[in-house]
Amino acid sequence: MARVVVDVMLKPEILDPQGQAVQRALPRLGFEGISDVRQGKRFELEVDGPVDDAALARIHDLAESFLANTVIEDFTVKVESEDVVAGAAK
Template sequence: MGHVVVDVMLKSEILDPQGQAVAGALPRLGFEQFTDVRQGKRFVLAVDGDVTDAHLAAAREAADKLLSNPVIEDVVSVHDLKDEQ
């Protein structure tokens, strides 16, 4: 079984309250090296067999039509999960 990963992020011009909350908490926990945080979403889509170019193309189409809101979000990545390893 293969897995396609779709990563979606808020557009840079969109206010990100969750990211701001995390950014504010990091220094209080001793993590001073991070200057900004943006929140996003990750979808992992399972497919039968190995991931093919057709699976990736279908995932990109699903990302544009269903998994993201193009008004406020960008699809930043569509890839085979095994490419992360």
């Protein structure tokens, strides 16, 4: 089994008030020097079987049609190696 990660972010030109609220809280917490924060979504898909080109193409379609609304959001698809998955589970 392998894990495929889909990251979804608002398009850069779209205002992200949640990210701004986080950024404004940082100085109060003693974090200086962070000029901007944008908040997105991360989807972790556990894939049965091999993550070959066909599987990735299907996940890409899923991300484009459902996980992200490409009118307002951008997305990236990446495969996490099985070692990383195993390590993360510990």
